[in-house]
Amino acid sequence: MSGKHRKVAYYPGCALEETGHAYNRSTKELGKALGLELVELENWNCCGAMEVKNLDPKLQTYLSARNLAIAGKMGFDTVMAPCNGCYHNLKKAEYDLGHDAGSREVVERLSQKAGHETYEAGGVSTIHALDWIKEAIGEDGLKNRVENSLKGLKIANYYGCMYTRPRHIFPEKDKGPGSESTSKPHFMDDLLAAAGADCVEFPLRTACCGGAHTLSDSDISTKLVLNLLTTAEACGAEVIATECPTCHTGLEMHQVRAEKVFGRKTRVKILYFTQLLGMALGLSARRVGVQENLSDASDLLRQKGLG
Template sequence: MAYYPGCALEGTGHAYNESTKAVGSALGLKLDEVKDWNCCGAMEVKNIDPKVQTYLSSRVMSIAANEMHAKVVMAPCNGCYHNLKKAEYDLEHDASSRETVARISEKAGHETYQAGQVETIHALDWIKDGVGEEELKRRLKNSLKGLKVANYYGCMYTRPRHIFPEKDKGPGSESTLQPHFMDDLLAAAGAQNVDFPLKTACCGGAHTLSDSDTSTQLVLNILRAAEAAGADVIATECPTCHSGLEMHQVRAEKVLGEKTTVKMLYFTQLLGIALGVAPRKLGVHENVSDGMEVLKKIL
Protein backbone atom coordinates (compact mmCIF):
# COMPACT_ATOMS: atom_id res chain seq x y z
CA MET A 1 0.00 0.00 0.00
CA ALA A 2 1.36 3.44 -0.96
CA TYR A 3 1.81 5.75 2.01
CA TYR A 4 1.45 9.51 1.52
CA PRO A 5 2.45 11.24 4.77
CA GLY A 6 2.34 14.85 3.47
CA CYS A 7 4.25 17.92 4.61
CA ALA A 8 2.62 18.37 8.02
CA LEU A 9 3.71 14.88 9.06
CA GLU A 10 7.33 15.93 8.53
CA GLY A 11 6.75 19.04 10.66
CA THR A 12 4.17 19.79 13.34
CA GLY A 13 2.52 16.40 12.80
CA HIS A 14 5.76 14.42 13.23
CA ALA A 15 4.20 12.51 16.14
CA TYR A 16 1.30 11.45 13.92
CA ASN A 17 3.76 10.05 11.37
CA GLU A 18 5.71 8.15 14.04
CA SER A 19 2.60 6.78 15.72
CA THR A 20 0.98 5.79 12.41
CA LYS A 21 4.06 3.79 11.44
CA ALA A 22 4.35 2.28 14.93
CA VAL A 23 0.73 1.14 14.91
CA GLY A 24 1.19 -0.25 11.39
CA SER A 25 4.14 -2.38 12.42
CA ALA A 26 2.41 -3.53 15.63
CA LEU A 27 -0.53 -4.69 13.51
CA GLY A 28 1.55 -6.11 10.64
CA LEU A 29 0.27 -3.55 8.11
CA LYS A 30 2.88 -2.59 5.52
CA LEU A 31 3.44 0.87 4.11
CA ASP A 32 5.58 2.01 1.17
CA GLU A 33 6.11 5.75 1.12
CA VAL A 34 5.26 7.44 -2.19
CA LYS A 35 8.55 8.28 -3.95
CA ASP A 36 9.39 11.95 -4.41
CA TRP A 37 5.99 13.04 -3.24
CA ASN A 38 4.96 16.70 -3.25
CA CYS A 39 2.53 18.82 -1.23
CA CYS A 40 -1.16 18.20 -2.06
CA GLY A 41 -1.91 21.94 -1.90
CA ALA A 42 -3.35 21.81 1.64
CA MET A 43 -6.07 24.43 2.25
CA GLU A 44 -4.14 27.29 0.70
CA VAL A 45 -3.22 26.56 -2.91
CA LYS A 46 -6.85 26.17 -4.02
CA ASN A 47 -7.38 29.82 -3.08
CA ILE A 48 -4.68 30.79 -5.56
CA ASP A 49 -6.04 28.38 -8.17
CA PRO A 50 -8.09 25.20 -7.60
CA LYS A 51 -6.66 23.41 -10.63
CA VAL A 52 -3.10 23.84 -9.35
CA GLN A 53 -4.27 21.93 -6.31
CA THR A 54 -5.87 19.27 -8.52
CA TYR A 55 -2.58 18.88 -10.38
CA LEU A 56 -0.51 18.67 -7.17
CA SER A 57 -2.74 15.92 -5.78
CA SER A 58 -2.85 14.10 -9.11
CA ARG A 59 0.96 13.96 -9.28
CA VAL A 60 1.07 12.03 -5.99
CA MET A 61 -1.53 9.56 -7.26
CA SER A 62 0.27 9.29 -10.60
CA ILE A 63 3.50 8.22 -8.92
CA ALA A 64 1.66 5.74 -6.71
CA ALA A 65 -0.17 4.24 -9.70
CA ASN A 66 2.38 4.41 -12.50
CA GLU A 67 5.73 4.08 -10.74
CA MET A 68 4.81 2.01 -7.68
CA HIS A 69 1.90 0.11 -9.27
CA ALA A 70 -0.10 0.62 -6.10
CA LYS A 71 -3.86 0.22 -6.08
CA VAL A 72 -4.40 2.11 -2.83
CA VAL A 73 -2.93 5.31 -1.37
CA MET A 74 -3.22 5.81 2.37
CA ALA A 75 -3.11 9.40 3.67
CA PRO A 76 -3.39 9.94 7.44
CA CYS A 77 -3.71 13.73 7.13
CA ASN A 78 -7.28 14.92 6.58
CA GLY A 79 -6.06 17.67 4.26
CA CYS A 80 -4.12 15.29 2.00
CA TYR A 81 -6.90 12.70 2.12
CA HIS A 82 -9.50 15.33 1.21
CA ASN A 83 -7.45 16.82 -1.63
CA LEU A 84 -6.66 13.47 -3.24
CA LYS A 85 -10.35 12.57 -3.02
CA LYS A 86 -11.32 15.93 -4.49
CA ALA A 87 -8.82 15.59 -7.34
CA GLU A 88 -10.18 12.10 -8.03
CA TYR A 89 -13.73 13.47 -8.20
CA ASP A 90 -12.82 16.45 -10.39
CA LEU A 91 -10.76 14.34 -12.79
CA GLU A 92 -13.64 11.91 -13.15
CA HIS A 93 -16.35 14.54 -13.66
CA ASP A 94 -14.80 17.68 -15.08
CA ALA A 95 -13.28 17.79 -18.56
CA SER A 96 -11.47 21.09 -18.01
CA SER A 97 -9.72 19.70 -14.90
CA ARG A 98 -8.64 16.67 -16.97
CA GLU A 99 -7.36 18.92 -19.73
CA THR A 100 -5.40 21.22 -17.36
CA VAL A 101 -3.87 18.33 -15.41
CA ALA A 102 -2.86 16.55 -18.61
CA ARG A 103 -1.23 19.71 -19.95
CA ILE A 104 0.77 20.39 -16.76
CA SER A 105 1.70 16.72 -16.29
CA GLU A 106 3.06 16.52 -19.80
CA LYS A 107 5.21 19.61 -19.30
CA ALA A 108 6.33 18.32 -15.90
CA GLY A 109 7.46 15.12 -17.61
CA HIS A 110 5.41 12.40 -15.95
CA GLU A 111 2.41 10.28 -16.81
CA THR A 112 -0.96 11.95 -16.39
CA TYR A 113 -3.02 10.44 -13.61
CA GLN A 114 -6.29 8.94 -14.85
CA ALA A 115 -9.29 8.83 -12.51
CA GLY A 116 -9.79 5.37 -11.05
CA GLN A 117 -6.15 4.28 -11.12
CA VAL A 118 -5.89 4.31 -7.32
CA GLU A 119 -8.23 4.48 -4.38
CA THR A 120 -7.39 6.98 -1.63
CA ILE A 121 -8.12 5.92 1.94
CA HIS A 122 -7.60 7.47 5.38
CA ALA A 123 -5.54 5.93 8.19
CA LEU A 124 -8.89 5.13 9.87
CA ASP A 125 -9.98 3.00 6.86
CA TRP A 126 -6.52 1.43 6.75
CA ILE A 127 -6.81 0.06 10.29
CA LYS A 128 -10.55 -0.58 10.30
CA ASP A 129 -10.60 -2.46 6.98
CA GLY A 130 -7.09 -3.89 7.25
CA VAL A 131 -7.40 -5.30 10.76
CA GLY A 132 -10.84 -4.62 12.20
CA GLU A 133 -12.10 -4.33 15.73
CA GLU A 134 -12.09 -8.06 16.58
CA GLU A 135 -8.46 -8.56 15.60
CA LEU A 136 -7.54 -5.32 17.39
CA LYS A 137 -9.16 -6.64 20.58
CA ARG A 138 -7.13 -9.86 20.34
CA ARG A 139 -3.89 -7.89 20.11
CA LEU A 140 -4.54 -5.50 23.02
CA LYS A 141 -1.73 -5.26 25.55
CA ASN A 142 -2.95 -2.22 27.53
CA SER A 143 -6.67 -1.70 27.54
CA LEU A 144 -7.63 1.98 27.43
CA LYS A 145 -10.28 1.14 30.04
CA GLY A 146 -11.21 4.11 32.16
CA LEU A 147 -10.05 6.66 29.57
CA LYS A 148 -12.83 9.01 28.50
CA VAL A 149 -12.36 10.07 24.90
CA ALA A 150 -14.05 12.69 22.72
CA ASN A 151 -13.51 11.75 19.06
CA TYR A 152 -12.88 14.78 16.88
CA TYR A 153 -12.98 14.30 13.08
CA GLY A 154 -12.98 17.90 11.83
CA CYS A 155 -14.16 19.16 8.44
CA MET A 156 -12.09 17.62 5.70
CA TYR A 157 -12.82 13.97 6.54
CA THR A 158 -16.52 14.25 5.69
CA ARG A 159 -17.19 17.43 3.72
CA PRO A 160 -18.22 18.10 1.04
CA ARG A 161 -20.16 14.87 0.72
CA HIS A 162 -19.81 14.37 -3.05
CA ILE A 163 -16.09 13.63 -2.94
CA PHE A 164 -16.66 10.66 -0.61
CA PRO A 165 -18.88 8.34 -2.70
CA GLU A 166 -18.08 5.35 -0.45
CA LYS A 167 -19.49 7.01 2.66
CA ASP A 168 -23.15 7.00 3.79
CA LYS A 169 -23.74 3.53 2.32
CA GLY A 170 -25.55 2.12 5.33
CA PRO A 171 -24.31 -0.29 8.04
CA GLY A 172 -20.56 -0.78 8.06
CA SER A 173 -19.79 2.31 6.01
CA GLU A 174 -18.61 5.63 7.38
CA SER A 175 -21.19 8.37 7.97
CA THR A 176 -20.55 11.95 6.89
CA LEU A 177 -22.97 13.34 9.46
CA GLN A 178 -22.05 11.11 12.42
CA PRO A 179 -18.63 9.63 11.65
CA HIS A 180 -17.79 6.66 13.86
CA PHE A 181 -14.69 4.83 12.56
CA MET A 182 -12.44 6.39 15.20
CA ASP A 183 -15.05 5.74 17.90
CA ASP A 184 -15.24 2.09 16.80
CA LEU A 185 -11.47 1.55 16.90
CA LEU A 186 -10.95 3.26 20.25
CA ALA A 187 -13.93 1.45 21.77
CA ALA A 188 -12.33 -1.83 20.64
CA ALA A 189 -9.16 -0.65 22.41
CA GLY A 190 -11.20 -0.32 25.62
CA ALA A 191 -11.74 3.45 25.73
CA GLN A 192 -14.99 4.96 26.86
CA ASN A 193 -16.22 7.28 24.10
CA VAL A 194 -18.16 10.23 25.45
CA ASP A 195 -21.16 11.69 23.66
CA PHE A 196 -19.45 14.54 21.83
CA PRO A 197 -21.67 16.84 19.74
CA LEU A 198 -18.85 18.72 17.98
CA LYS A 199 -17.25 15.75 16.17
CA THR A 200 -17.29 17.50 12.81
CA ALA A 201 -17.21 21.14 13.96
CA CYS A 202 -14.57 23.38 12.41
CA CYS A 203 -11.41 24.33 14.36
CA GLY A 204 -10.73 27.32 12.08
CA GLY A 205 -7.61 25.58 10.81
CA ALA A 206 -7.61 27.56 7.55
CA HIS A 207 -7.12 30.78 9.51
CA THR A 208 -5.09 29.54 12.46
CA LEU A 209 -2.67 32.44 12.04
CA SER A 210 -4.46 34.81 9.66
CA ASP A 211 -7.64 35.19 11.76
CA SER A 212 -6.48 33.92 15.13
CA ASP A 213 -9.34 35.43 17.14
CA THR A 214 -11.96 33.47 15.22
CA SER A 215 -9.90 30.27 15.39
CA THR A 216 -9.41 30.64 19.15
CA GLN A 217 -13.17 31.03 19.61
CA LEU A 218 -13.93 27.97 17.46
CA VAL A 219 -11.31 25.85 19.24
CA LEU A 220 -12.52 27.00 22.63
CA ASN A 221 -16.05 25.84 21.73
CA ILE A 222 -14.65 22.40 20.90
CA LEU A 223 -12.50 22.15 24.06
CA ARG A 224 -15.36 23.30 26.30
CA ALA A 225 -17.80 20.87 24.69
CA ALA A 226 -15.35 18.00 25.20
CA GLU A 227 -14.87 18.94 28.84
CA ALA A 228 -18.61 19.29 29.35
CA ALA A 229 -19.03 15.78 27.93
CA GLY A 230 -16.57 14.54 30.57
CA ALA A 231 -13.66 13.76 28.23
CA ASP A 232 -10.08 13.40 29.53
CA VAL A 233 -8.69 13.52 26.04
CA ILE A 234 -9.70 14.55 22.53
CA ALA A 235 -8.65 11.97 19.95
CA THR A 236 -7.61 13.55 16.66
CA GLU A 237 -6.98 12.22 13.16
CA CYS A 238 -5.63 15.31 11.38
CA PRO A 239 -2.38 17.22 11.99
CA THR A 240 -3.99 20.60 11.22
CA CYS A 241 -6.86 20.01 13.67
CA HIS A 242 -4.47 18.62 16.24
CA SER A 243 -2.01 21.51 16.14
CA GLY A 244 -4.91 23.98 15.87
CA LEU A 245 -6.50 22.64 19.05
CA GLU A 246 -3.17 22.66 20.87
CA MET A 247 -2.09 26.13 19.71
CA HIS A 248 -5.38 27.79 20.42
CA GLN A 249 -5.76 26.06 23.77
CA VAL A 250 -2.60 27.94 24.76
CA ARG A 251 -3.77 31.12 23.00
CA ALA A 252 -7.19 31.03 24.70
CA GLU A 253 -5.40 30.77 28.04
CA LYS A 254 -2.86 33.53 27.33
CA VAL A 255 -5.04 35.98 25.41
CA LEU A 256 -8.57 35.40 26.74
CA GLY A 257 -7.72 33.97 30.15
CA GLU A 258 -9.85 30.91 29.30
CA LYS A 259 -8.08 27.85 30.68
CA THR A 260 -9.04 24.34 29.62
CA THR A 261 -7.31 21.16 30.74
CA VAL A 262 -8.51 18.50 28.27
CA LYS A 263 -5.55 16.87 26.42
CA MET A 264 -5.11 16.12 22.74
CA LEU A 265 -3.72 12.82 21.43
CA TYR A 266 -3.69 11.44 17.89
CA PHE A 267 -5.90 8.35 17.66
CA THR A 268 -2.79 6.46 16.52
CA GLN A 269 -1.04 7.44 19.76
CA LEU A 270 -3.97 6.02 21.74
CA LEU A 271 -4.06 2.83 19.64
CA GLY A 272 -0.27 2.49 19.97
CA ILE A 273 -0.54 2.68 23.77
CA ALA A 274 -3.27 0.02 23.65
CA LEU A 275 -1.00 -2.19 21.52
CA GLY A 276 1.83 -1.88 24.03
CA VAL A 277 4.06 0.57 22.13
CA ALA A 278 6.13 2.88 24.37
CA PRO A 279 4.79 6.48 24.56
CA ARG A 280 8.17 7.83 23.38
CA LYS A 281 7.94 5.82 20.16
CA LEU A 282 4.51 7.36 19.58
CA GLY A 283 5.82 10.90 20.01
CA VAL A 284 3.58 11.64 23.01
CA HIS A 285 6.29 13.95 24.37
CA GLU A 286 6.11 16.05 21.17
CA ASN A 287 2.53 17.14 21.80
CA VAL A 288 1.97 20.58 23.33
CA SER A 289 -0.67 19.32 25.75
CA ASP A 290 0.83 16.81 28.16
CA GLY A 291 -0.89 13.56 27.19
CA MET A 292 1.12 11.59 29.76
CA GLU A 293 -0.98 13.14 32.50
CA VAL A 294 -4.02 11.19 31.35
CA LEU A 295 -2.13 8.15 30.08
CA LYS A 296 -0.72 7.66 33.60
CA LYS A 297 -4.21 6.50 34.57
CA ILE A 298 -3.91 3.41 32.42
CA LEU A 299 -0.18 2.68 32.18
Protein backbone atom coordinates in the same frame (compact mmCIF):
# COMPACT_ATOMS: atom_id res chain seq x y z
CA MET B 1 -12.14 -7.18 8.93
CA SER B 2 -11.69 -7.67 5.22
CA GLY B 3 -7.93 -8.04 5.20
CA LYS B 4 -7.74 -5.30 2.57
CA HIS B 5 -5.05 -2.65 2.66
CA ARG B 6 -2.38 -4.72 4.40
CA LYS B 7 0.16 -3.10 2.09
CA VAL B 8 -0.61 0.35 0.78
CA ALA B 9 1.17 3.37 -0.63
CA TYR B 10 1.73 6.00 2.03
CA TYR B 11 1.35 9.71 1.40
CA PRO B 12 2.33 11.51 4.63
CA GLY B 13 1.97 15.04 3.23
CA CYS B 14 3.88 18.11 4.35
CA ALA B 15 2.30 18.57 7.80
CA LEU B 16 3.36 15.11 8.95
CA GLU B 17 6.98 15.98 8.33
CA GLU B 18 6.77 19.07 10.54
CA THR B 19 4.09 20.03 13.10
CA GLY B 20 2.35 16.70 12.73
CA HIS B 21 5.49 14.60 13.12
CA ALA B 22 4.02 12.71 16.07
CA TYR B 23 1.16 11.61 13.81
CA ASN B 24 3.65 10.35 11.22
CA ARG B 25 5.64 8.48 13.84
CA SER B 26 2.60 6.97 15.55
CA THR B 27 0.99 5.97 12.23
CA LYS B 28 4.13 4.12 11.17
CA GLU B 29 4.59 2.49 14.59
CA LEU B 30 0.95 1.45 14.69
CA GLY B 31 1.28 -0.09 11.23
CA LYS B 32 4.37 -2.04 12.29
CA ALA B 33 2.69 -3.27 15.46
CA LEU B 34 -0.27 -4.49 13.42
CA GLY B 35 1.86 -6.12 10.73
CA LEU B 36 0.74 -3.66 8.07
CA GLU B 37 3.11 -2.32 5.46
CA LEU B 38 3.33 1.29 4.40
CA VAL B 39 5.40 2.16 1.33
CA GLU B 40 6.02 5.88 1.12
CA LEU B 41 5.44 7.50 -2.25
CA GLU B 42 8.70 8.29 -4.02
CA ASN B 43 9.35 11.97 -4.62
CA TRP B 44 5.87 13.02 -3.50
CA ASN B 45 4.80 16.65 -3.59
CA CYS B 46 2.42 18.94 -1.69
CA CYS B 47 -1.25 18.07 -2.30
CA GLY B 48 -1.99 21.71 -3.07
CA ALA B 49 -3.36 22.27 0.43
CA MET B 50 -5.53 25.37 0.78
CA GLU B 51 -3.12 27.91 -0.57
CA VAL B 52 -2.78 26.59 -4.11
CA LYS B 53 -6.49 25.75 -4.23
CA ASN B 54 -7.29 29.35 -3.46
CA LEU B 55 -5.12 30.56 -6.31
CA ASP B 56 -6.04 27.96 -8.87
CA PRO B 57 -8.18 24.90 -8.09
CA LYS B 58 -7.07 23.03 -11.22
CA LEU B 59 -3.43 23.46 -10.31
CA GLN B 60 -4.27 21.90 -6.96
CA THR B 61 -5.96 19.03 -8.80
CA TYR B 62 -2.78 18.52 -10.82
CA LEU B 63 -0.58 18.48 -7.71
CA SER B 64 -2.76 15.85 -6.05
CA ALA B 65 -3.05 13.88 -9.31
CA ARG B 66 0.74 13.72 -9.58
CA ASN B 67 0.83 11.89 -6.22
CA LEU B 68 -1.85 9.49 -7.41
CA ALA B 69 0.15 8.90 -10.59
CA ILE B 70 3.24 8.08 -8.52
CA ALA B 71 1.25 5.55 -6.49
CA GLY B 72 0.04 3.95 -9.72
CA LYS B 73 3.56 3.84 -11.15
CA MET B 74 4.77 2.12 -7.98
CA GLY B 75 2.15 -0.57 -8.57
CA PHE B 76 -0.41 0.45 -5.95
CA ASP B 77 -4.13 0.86 -6.38
CA THR B 78 -4.56 2.42 -2.93
CA VAL B 79 -2.83 5.35 -1.28
CA MET B 80 -3.30 6.10 2.41
CA ALA B 81 -3.25 9.76 3.52
CA PRO B 82 -3.58 10.33 7.29
CA CYS B 83 -4.00 14.13 7.02
CA ASN B 84 -7.58 15.29 6.50
CA GLY B 85 -6.43 18.06 4.15
CA CYS B 86 -4.39 15.70 1.97
CA TYR B 87 -7.08 13.02 2.08
CA HIS B 88 -9.69 15.58 1.04
CA ASN B 89 -7.56 16.97 -1.79
CA LEU B 90 -6.62 13.59 -3.22
CA LYS B 91 -10.26 12.49 -3.07
CA LYS B 92 -11.29 15.74 -4.73
CA ALA B 93 -8.73 15.19 -7.50
CA GLU B 94 -10.10 11.66 -8.04
CA TYR B 95 -13.61 13.09 -8.29
CA ASP B 96 -12.73 16.06 -10.51
CA LEU B 97 -10.75 13.92 -12.93
CA GLY B 98 -13.65 11.52 -13.21
CA HIS B 99 -16.24 14.24 -13.77
CA ASP B 100 -14.63 17.35 -15.24
CA ALA B 101 -13.08 17.44 -18.69
CA GLY B 102 -11.42 20.78 -17.92
CA SER B 103 -9.54 19.25 -14.98
CA ARG B 104 -8.47 16.29 -17.10
CA GLU B 105 -7.16 18.60 -19.81
CA VAL B 106 -5.11 20.67 -17.37
CA VAL B 107 -3.68 17.61 -15.58
CA GLU B 108 -2.75 15.97 -18.87
CA ARG B 109 -1.07 19.10 -20.16
CA LEU B 110 0.88 19.78 -16.99
CA SER B 111 1.87 16.12 -16.59
CA GLN B 112 3.28 16.07 -20.13
CA LYS B 113 5.09 19.34 -19.53
CA ALA B 114 6.58 17.96 -16.30
CA GLY B 115 7.53 14.73 -18.06
CA HIS B 116 5.65 12.17 -15.99
CA GLU B 117 2.73 9.84 -16.52
CA THR B 118 -0.75 11.32 -16.42
CA TYR B 119 -2.99 9.99 -13.72
CA GLU B 120 -6.04 8.27 -15.18
CA ALA B 121 -9.25 8.59 -13.16
CA GLY B 122 -10.13 5.44 -11.26
CA GLY B 123 -6.59 4.07 -11.23
CA VAL B 124 -5.83 4.71 -7.56
CA SER B 125 -8.15 5.14 -4.58
CA THR B 126 -7.32 7.31 -1.61
CA ILE B 127 -8.12 6.12 1.89
CA HIS B 128 -7.71 7.75 5.30
CA ALA B 129 -5.72 6.22 8.17
CA LEU B 130 -9.07 5.42 9.81
CA ASP B 131 -10.19 3.42 6.75
CA TRP B 132 -6.80 1.71 6.70
CA ILE B 133 -7.02 0.34 10.27
CA LYS B 134 -10.75 -0.29 10.09
CA GLU B 135 -10.50 -2.32 6.88
CA ALA B 136 -7.14 -4.01 7.33
CA ILE B 137 -7.55 -4.98 10.98
CA GLY B 138 -11.09 -4.12 12.10
CA GLU B 139 -12.49 -3.91 15.60
CA ASP B 140 -12.24 -7.64 16.33
CA GLY B 141 -8.67 -7.76 15.11
CA LEU B 142 -7.79 -4.84 17.35
CA LYS B 143 -9.53 -6.33 20.37
CA ASN B 144 -7.47 -9.50 19.98
CA ARG B 145 -4.24 -7.51 19.96
CA VAL B 146 -4.89 -5.10 22.86
CA GLU B 147 -2.30 -5.48 25.59
CA ASN B 148 -2.99 -2.32 27.50
CA SER B 149 -6.68 -1.53 27.40
CA LEU B 150 -7.80 2.07 27.22
CA LYS B 151 -10.49 1.09 29.71
CA GLY B 152 -11.64 3.98 31.82
CA LEU B 153 -10.25 6.61 29.45
CA LYS B 154 -13.03 8.96 28.41
CA ILE B 155 -12.45 10.16 24.86
CA ALA B 156 -14.21 12.73 22.67
CA ASN B 157 -13.48 11.86 19.05
CA TYR B 158 -12.92 14.90 16.88
CA TYR B 159 -13.06 14.34 13.12
CA GLY B 160 -12.88 17.94 11.92
CA CYS B 161 -14.66 19.39 8.93
CA MET B 162 -12.72 17.96 5.96
CA TYR B 163 -12.94 14.24 6.64
CA THR B 164 -16.52 14.02 5.37
CA ARG B 165 -17.09 17.12 3.25
CA PRO B 166 -18.17 17.70 0.60
CA ARG B 167 -20.15 14.47 0.54
CA HIS B 168 -19.98 13.93 -3.22
CA ILE B 169 -16.22 13.29 -3.25
CA PHE B 170 -16.62 10.36 -0.83
CA PRO B 171 -18.81 7.91 -2.80
CA GLU B 172 -17.82 5.01 -0.51
CA LYS B 173 -19.32 6.68 2.56
CA ASP B 174 -23.01 6.54 3.60
CA LYS B 175 -23.42 3.03 2.21
CA GLY B 176 -25.16 1.64 5.27
CA PRO B 177 -23.81 -0.69 7.96
CA GLY B 178 -20.04 -0.95 7.94
CA SER B 179 -19.48 2.21 5.95
CA GLU B 180 -18.51 5.60 7.31
CA SER B 181 -21.19 8.24 7.79
CA THR B 182 -20.71 11.76 6.52
CA SER B 183 -23.27 13.21 8.95
CA LYS B 184 -22.11 11.33 12.01
CA PRO B 185 -18.71 9.75 11.45
CA HIS B 186 -17.89 6.85 13.76
CA PHE B 187 -14.78 4.98 12.56
CA MET B 188 -12.55 6.55 15.22
CA ASP B 189 -15.17 5.82 17.88
CA ASP B 190 -15.36 2.19 16.69
CA LEU B 191 -11.60 1.66 16.76
CA LEU B 192 -10.93 3.34 20.10
CA ALA B 193 -13.92 1.58 21.69
CA ALA B 194 -12.46 -1.71 20.44
CA ALA B 195 -9.27 -0.76 22.29
CA GLY B 196 -11.33 -0.34 25.47
CA ALA B 197 -11.91 3.42 25.50
CA ASP B 198 -15.10 4.97 26.79
CA CYS B 199 -16.04 7.24 23.87
CA VAL B 200 -18.32 10.06 24.94
CA GLU B 201 -21.05 11.59 22.80
CA PHE B 202 -19.45 14.74 21.36
CA PRO B 203 -21.82 17.02 19.45
CA LEU B 204 -19.03 19.05 17.83
CA ARG B 205 -17.21 16.06 16.32
CA THR B 206 -17.24 17.55 12.81
CA ALA B 207 -17.39 21.25 13.71
CA CYS B 208 -14.89 23.80 12.46
CA CYS B 209 -11.65 24.10 14.47
CA GLY B 210 -10.95 27.57 13.11
CA GLY B 211 -7.83 26.37 11.32
CA ALA B 212 -8.55 28.66 8.39
CA HIS B 213 -8.57 31.74 10.60
CA THR B 214 -5.37 31.02 12.51
CA LEU B 215 -3.35 33.62 10.64
CA SER B 216 -6.11 36.02 9.57
CA ASP B 217 -7.94 36.22 12.91
CA SER B 218 -6.34 34.26 15.74
CA ASP B 219 -8.94 35.29 18.29
CA ILE B 220 -11.74 33.61 16.31
CA SER B 221 -9.67 30.42 16.08
CA THR B 222 -8.96 30.53 19.80
CA LYS B 223 -12.65 31.03 20.62
CA LEU B 224 -13.71 28.17 18.32
CA VAL B 225 -11.10 25.85 19.82
CA LEU B 226 -11.96 26.93 23.37
CA ASN B 227 -15.58 26.05 22.66
CA LEU B 228 -14.53 22.62 21.35
CA LEU B 229 -12.39 22.02 24.44
CA THR B 230 -15.02 23.16 26.96
CA THR B 231 -17.73 21.18 25.16
CA ALA B 232 -15.55 18.05 25.24
CA GLU B 233 -15.04 18.59 28.96
CA ALA B 234 -18.78 19.13 29.47
CA CYS B 235 -19.27 15.76 27.75
CA GLY B 236 -16.99 14.21 30.36
CA ALA B 237 -13.95 13.72 28.11
CA GLU B 238 -10.42 13.52 29.48
CA VAL B 239 -8.92 13.28 26.01
CA ILE B 240 -9.81 14.60 22.57
CA ALA B 241 -8.68 12.10 19.94
CA THR B 242 -7.70 13.64 16.61
CA GLU B 243 -7.07 12.33 13.10
CA CYS B 244 -5.83 15.47 11.37
CA PRO B 245 -2.54 17.30 12.00
CA THR B 246 -4.07 20.72 11.33
CA CYS B 247 -6.93 20.21 13.77
CA HIS B 248 -4.55 18.65 16.29
CA THR B 249 -2.03 21.48 16.16
CA GLY B 250 -4.83 24.06 16.28
CA LEU B 251 -6.37 22.47 19.35
CA GLU B 252 -3.02 22.34 21.11
CA MET B 253 -1.87 25.86 20.19
CA HIS B 254 -5.16 27.54 20.95
CA GLN B 255 -5.55 25.66 24.22
CA VAL B 256 -2.39 27.44 25.34
CA ARG B 257 -3.48 30.73 23.76
CA ALA B 258 -6.94 30.57 25.38
CA GLU B 259 -5.26 30.53 28.76
CA LYS B 260 -2.81 33.30 27.89
CA VAL B 261 -5.19 35.64 26.09
CA PHE B 262 -8.58 34.89 27.63
CA GLY B 263 -7.50 33.41 30.98
CA ARG B 264 -9.50 30.24 30.25
CA LYS B 265 -7.72 27.06 31.29
CA THR B 266 -8.93 23.69 30.07
CA ARG B 267 -7.59 20.34 31.22
CA VAL B 268 -8.64 18.00 28.41
CA LYS B 269 -5.63 16.38 26.65
CA ILE B 270 -5.18 16.10 22.92
CA LEU B 271 -3.78 12.92 21.39
CA TYR B 272 -3.77 11.40 17.92
CA PHE B 273 -5.92 8.29 17.61
CA THR B 274 -2.85 6.48 16.31
CA GLN B 275 -1.01 7.30 19.55
CA LEU B 276 -3.90 5.97 21.62
CA LEU B 277 -4.19 2.77 19.57
CA GLY B 278 -0.42 2.31 19.66
CA MET B 279 -0.36 2.53 23.45
CA ALA B 280 -3.31 0.13 23.65
CA LEU B 281 -1.20 -2.35 21.67
CA GLY B 282 1.56 -2.02 24.25
CA LEU B 283 3.79 0.55 22.58
CA SER B 284 5.37 3.11 24.90
CA ALA B 285 4.25 6.72 24.95
CA ARG B 286 7.70 7.71 23.67
CA ARG B 287 7.48 5.23 20.80
CA VAL B 288 4.28 6.86 19.53
CA GLY B 289 5.67 10.36 20.00
CA VAL B 290 3.56 11.61 22.91
CA GLN B 291 6.54 13.71 24.04
CA GLU B 292 6.30 15.61 20.72
CA ASN B 293 2.79 16.83 21.49
CA LEU B 294 2.33 20.31 22.94
CA SER B 295 -0.45 19.02 25.14
CA ASP B 296 1.28 17.25 28.03
CA ALA B 297 -0.72 14.11 28.71
CA SER B 298 1.99 12.30 30.67
CA ASP B 299 0.31 12.53 34.09
CA LEU B 300 -3.03 11.33 32.75
CA LEU B 301 -1.43 8.47 30.82
CA ARG B 302 0.56 7.36 33.88
CA GLN B 303 -2.58 7.53 35.98
CA LYS B 304 -4.36 5.30 33.45
CA GLY B 305 -1.46 2.88 33.27
CA LEU B 306 -0.67 3.76 29.68
CA GLY B 307 2.60 4.64 28.03
